[in-house]
């Protein structure tokens with residue numbers, strides 16, 4: 001068992017409001033872990049801290065056993081999809097990928113480019129300006145960006161947004177293959193039926209707190225589906241009804 005992603009007692013406040021409270025989680029090599037929670041539960045805040053994009057008010061993060069901060073060397077081994085990246089609209093998809101890769105002084109092309117482009121499935125559009133891309137095409141370019149470095153750790157915030165069913169399936173298969181090869185994947189999503197097929201493990205947040213964590217089969221348990229288990233755990237249906 002190799003722990004690839006670890007958070008210990010993470011806390012984040014915006015002003016006085018806690019967004020993440022005393023959260024601990026681990027993701028091991030070979031696992032695809034879903035980070036779930038209703039809107040505002042703290043998923044993006046958690047991922048930003050895991051990546052050194054925001055500083056925790058308390059607790060500790062390690063990726064591949066190393067501490068994380070902006071520009072930490074370990075981040076070269078991490079594929080990221082989180083708020084962006086901001087592509088240059090008048091450059092092609094391919095030129096944008098090259099720019100993002102080469103900015104750090106690395107020789108083009110990256111080792112996983114072909115597999116990443118294959119998944120992105122942009123075809124001829126890869127050489128057209130990003131300005132004309134649909135939302136789904138931008139999302140697929142972002143995925144290519146995250147995967148082109150053949151990462152050991154992947155942290156993806158709602159990667160399936162805007163993808164059509166065939167693309168969602170291709171993404172699922174690619175992430176499973178990367179995990180089988182020894183990567184650790186942490187992925188946030190609201191698409192619970194999809195997550196149930198994708199993830200081996202689940203972490204559920206509610207109001208910034210951990211409410212459940214463990215193997216998918218344990219969480220689904222007697223509820224029969226991840227959706228049912230999730231709604232029971234978070235009490236979201238009751239909260240909506242009370243509003």
Ligand SMILES: Nc1ncnc2c1ncn2[C@@H]1O[C@H](COP(=O)(O)OP(=O)(O)OP(=O)(O)O)[C@@H](O)[C@H]1O
Nearest residue numbers: 014015018019037038039040041042043044045046
């Ligand atoms: N930069 C910020 N400044 C102030 N409050 C913030 C900031 N970022 C997040 N928050 C607040 O922190 C809480 C957690 O937000 P976060 O984006 O982490 O949730 P989330 O689980 O990713 O939600 P969603 O499912 O809607 O993407 C929310 O109450 C949000 O309003």
